[in-house]
Amino acid sequence: MSRRIVLAPDSFKGTVAAADAAAAIARGWRSVVPDDELVERPMADGGEGTIDAFAAAVPGAERMPLTVTGPDGRPVDTAWLRLPDGTGVVELAATSGLTLLDPLRPLDAHTVGFGEAIAAALDAGCGRLLLALGGSSSTDGGAGALTALGARFLDAGGRQVAPGNRGLGDLRTVDLAALRRPPAGGARILGDVTNPLLGASGAAAVFGPQKGADATTVAVLEANLARFVEVLAGSGDGRDARDVRALADAPGAGAAGGTGFGLLAWGARMAGGAAAVADAIDLDAALAGADLIVTGEGRYDGQSAAGKAPTEVAARAAAAGVPVALVAGAVDADASAFAAAHSLTHLAGSSAAAMADPVRWLEAAGAALARDAS
Structure with missing residues (x-):
């Protein structure tokens, strides 16, 4: 039998x-x-292969090819996935992932390409987003992704700071006037870690060494992420500064080099990566x-x-x-x-x-x- x-x-x-x-x-x-x-x-659990898992399991899922700015500035040919119900699935590993870098660039790698793919899904009319975090090459707190969605992160002279964590060290003000909103159906973060943004179990301390950071560089990454939180908390966009700081402590805020924090600040919500994929398939x-x-x-x-x-x-x-x-x-x-x-x-x-x-x-x-x- x-x-x-x-x-x-x-x-x-x-x-x-x-x-x-x-x-x-x-x-x-x-x-x-x-x-x-x-x-x-x-x-999949929100990291590498999440789009493949959805594509294999959901009849009618359609890959939407595009070229984005890779984590070191070079173009990357990638795709996001459109599900039949109008949901867009965007995978950070496929746009701003560690495997796209050689050599590693812990201070300068960024998530601009991830934000460009999110913007493409919004442009295509997706009413809901699933944002798969994992396999990140950067520790930029998601600032690169937010930049691609319309945010402006400025230095003391009013100039856009360089993408990547290093640029956050020059950050003085934030302009969110042109930042695009999440879709009406919301944006869910698919991730497999529960780390906060800062501290001994945060993005820099735990995941920085995997991205080529030595102890000295980890300290710089941490300090620059802390600056990002404080400047965003003082941005005057109508949110209580305490709420922004609380987001940095939220489980999963440290995911993908702090991109979890940036997406939470954007208005996305956390969802267990593996659980969400298991439901979808x-x-x-x-x-x-x-x-x-x-x-x-x-x-x-x-x-x-x-x-x-x-x-x-x-x-x-x-x-x-x-x-x-x-x-x-x-x-x-x-x-x-x-x-x-x-x-x-x-x-x-x-x-x-x-x-x-x-x-x-x-x-x-x-x-x-x-x-x-x-």
Whole structure:
């Protein structure tokens, strides 16, 4: 008797997209048990691959190509996604992401391109926005994105400051008169982190080193973000300065180099990235009648429990009474809650071997899971 197996991995960041990971696991599974029904539902948590997950799961979704200003000023060919209900999905990783930079530029990378893509979705008449944060190259607090939406960030001489965190050090005044408003249906922020903007668990301290910042540079990033908050709080746009400062403390304000804060100040609202994607791809319906669901990501570690895709999938599987298995590039945390867990690093013999041919080892993991379940 054939079984129903749902495959819902996140992307293996920097190596394999979520849809490709699901397909590879499926090939491996079929090599052992060809008659099982395999349902592919690639996942995302707001970072890299979010648009791909929506495109794969939502019939009629349409990619809208455009060229934006990349995080180092060079043009980037990218796309946003229009859903049939008029929602626009814009992914920061695809417009202002870390993978678009070589070398890293912790003080100068910016989110202008992300804002340009948001503006394009607004121009196309989208009545609602889903804004996927993750994989950011910058720590500009979202100032670049707001600039592309009409805000003006000015120095002491009334000139526009340079894009990026470094420019925030020169910031003295803000002009929001021409800033575009979110659409009538609102803008929801899809993100997988709960960090505030500032402090020991903030955008600069936690994520700055991942973007090439040493200890001295982290201190500069932090000071410039703090200036951004204070100048925005004193902008005189009708909001209480205390409310603006409170936004900096909000969970998720530190997402994507503080872009979470900038979007909150714009009027967007936070929503769990993995949960929102799971809703959009109708994961609960896919779980109905399933015998097993397989999830995964590049590294399963201590941060995975904080809103990452495998944790969201596992929670929904538990609610549906469906066992869940894990595939990860590396497993660095307790995975005993899963019915089975396989590490590509273990299967390949080393992390280098796993990263050199991840699709091969995802297929091997799929085969191993099928044998586990037989």
